[in-house]
Amino acid sequence: MRVGFLIDRWQPGRGGAERALARLARHLVERGHEVHAFGARGPAPGEQAPGVFHRVAGRGFSRGARERALADAMLDAAQSLACDVTVGVRHLPRVDVLWSHGGSHAKTMEAVRCARGGNPPGPAPPRGRHRAFLAFERALFAEGGARAVVCPSQLVRDELVQLYPQCSGRISIAPNGIDLERFHPRNRPTLGAALRAELPLGAAPETPLIAFAATNPELKGLPALFAALRTLGERPWHLLVAGPKHLARWRRAARRSGLGPDRVTLRPHVDGAALAAAADLLAHPTLRDTCGLVVLEALASGTPVVTTRNAGAAECITADVAGEVLAAGAPPAALALAIGRRLERLADGHVDRAGVRAAVQGRGEAPWLDTLEAILQRVHAAGPSITAPVRAQGRP
Numbered sequence: 001m002r003v004g005f006l007i008d009r010w011q012p013g014r015g016g017a018e019r020a021l022a023r024l025a026r027h028l029v030e031r032g033h034e035v036h037a038f039g040a041r042g043p044a045p046g047e048q049a050p051g052v053f054h055r056v057a058g059r060g061f062s063r064g065a066r067e068r069a070l071a072d073a074m075l076d077a078a079q080s081l082a083c084d085v086t087v088g089v090r091h092l093p094r095v096d097v098l099w100s101h102g103g104s105h106a107k108t109m110e111a112v113r114c115a116r117g118g119n120p121p122g123p124a125p126p127r128g129r130h131r132a133f134l135a136f137e138r139a140l141f142a143e144g145g146a147r148a149v150v151c152p153s154q155l156v157r158d159e160l161v162q163l164y165p166q167c168s169g170r171i172s173i174a175p176n177g178i179d180l181e182r183f184h185p186r187n188r189p190t191l192g193a194a195l196r197a198e199l200p201l202g203a204a205p206e207t208p209l210i211a212f213a214a215t216n217p218e219l220k221g222l223p224a225l226f227a228a229l230r231t232l233g234e235r236p237w238h239l240l241v242a243g244p245k246h247l248a249r250w251r252r253a254a255r256r257s258g259l260g261p262d263r264v265t266l267r268p269h270v271d272g273a274a275l276a277a278a279a280d281l282l283a284h285p286t287l288r289d290t291c292g293l294v295v296l297e298a299l300a301s302g303t304p305v306v307t308t309r310n311a312g313a314a315e316c317i318t319a320d321v322a323g324e325v326l327a328a329g330a331p332p333a334a335l336a337l338a339i340g341r342r343l344e345r346l347a348d349g350h351v352d353r354a355g356v357r358a359a360v361q362g363r364g365e366a367p368w369l370d371t372l373e374a375i376l377q378r379v380h381a382a383g384p385s386i387t388a389p390v391r392a393q394g395r396p
Helices: 016-030 063-080 105-115 128-141 154-163 165-170 185-197 222-230 247-256 272-278 293-300 312-316 332-347 353-360 365-382
Strands: 002-006 034-039 052-055 085-088 095-099 146-151 171-173 209-213 238-242 264-267 281-284 305-308 323-326
Touching: 002 016, 002 063, 016 034, 016 095, 016 365, 034 063, 063 085, 063 128, 085 365, 095 365, 105 128, 105 154, 128 146, 128 165, 146 154, 146 165, 146 365, 154 165, 154 171, 154 312, 165 171, 185 272, 185 353, 209 222, 209 272, 222 238, 222 247, 222 332, 238 272, 247 264, 272 293, 281 293, 281 332, 293 305, 293 312, 293 353, 305 312, 305 332, 323 332
Parallel strands: 002 034, 002 085, 034 052, 085 095, 095 146, 146 171, 209 238, 209 281, 238 264, 281 305, 305 323
Antiparallel strands: none
């Protein structure tokens, strides 16, 4: 097959959807398929990305107009190369396979309002690019613009069926998989120990290390985590925050919570395998995370997780040994209690690494990628690509 990937940035290093999509692209290339990627931005300097990248541009006076123009440009470029099947994770009016990695944009907007202090969030009239995105969403889910929809978790499927029951027959679930060899408890005395040695754990290198990782810390619950940790008193622990772009902002937020550099280390990037192996606990009190590779990676490394029902990957935490899943919107006090319980277990030596890892034993990369490839082949066999420009239908 000649497969076209439609995405804003073809940059695997950004994480999340970009990293997952690039892994699928590499798998397809290895299987002999031809892969092309269409987007506004290509790989960063020195970054390796699979397939052939084609830069496209969307021009317009407003952000909404530019987004609509970019969507048209991607579709036109894929059509000009006669792609057999197209895969999209971004907002588009039509695509063969929509990999709904982010779920509903309406739900994401609601979570962002909550993260920014909206309580209750309250609906707000969409403007600019958000108005265009919601129109694309209706076209894809309610009007058949996506021939097939792939969800990374049951959480995403449930919300899409609730909002757009018309699309239920086109939905498949392909739970995200991870490299179970790269993320493994055996890395704790090597990768994990090396990272811990870089941190200000003082004279007590056995100090429990709590990990938090997100490029959008606000949405993933870092303010709530700071508030929760502030209540744990003099109990020994150190927090490593990985991923924020604006480190100074979050250092100030930590200080306002009474957490100094002796308690909190912030880094823009930490190797995922090292982070999962170094941590004694992953704190992921997210307001929204449709799957959450960081949760899967921690579990595979034998690191328990405290998260919320807003995380799609929370579906893996069915046994107490693997961690705790808090109610959506749980207050910092509930988070503090859960973290405190995990620290007590750690102090008592009650951490069953193999038991934690068992939570993701069925989430390896091979079955996940094989499932996605099979979906693409099925859609391709069902008929020609839907991405041919249809100007008479107008833009959403």
